Amino acid sequence: MSDKKLPPPPTFPPSFTAADKFCLFHKGDLSEAIYTCPKCKTIYCLECAKNAQADGKSCIKCKQIVLL
Numbered sequence: 001m002s003d004k005k006l007p008p009p010p011t012f013p014p015s016f017t018a019a020d021k022f023c024l025f026h027k028g029d030l031s032e033a034i035y036t037c038p039k040c041k042t043i044y045c046l047e048c049a050k051n052a053q054a055d056g057k058s059c060i061k062c063k064q065i066v067l068l
C-alpha cells in the first residue's frame with residue numbers, strides 16, 4: 001500500500017465570469033450602463049464611474065484615472 005494516488009483536482013464550472021459583473025466601486029451588481037477602464041478593462045457602473053470622476057477617484061485595480 002505504498003502508491004498513494006491523489007484524486008484529480010475538481011474542475012470549476014465555466015461561471016467564473018460572473019465575478020466580472022461586480023462593481024468594485026459600490027461593491028455590488030453592475031447596472032446596465034457600464035464603464036470599462038481603458039487600462040485594465042475592469043468594468044464599473046457608469047454611474048459609479050461618474051461619481052468617481054467627480055470625487056477625483058481612480059480605477060480601484062490599476063489606479064488609472066476615470067476617463068468619461
Ligand SMILES: [Zn+2]
Nearest residue numbers: 037040059062
Ligand atoms: Zn483600471
Ligand SMILES: [Zn+2]
Nearest residue numbers: 023026045048
Ligand atoms: Zn457601481
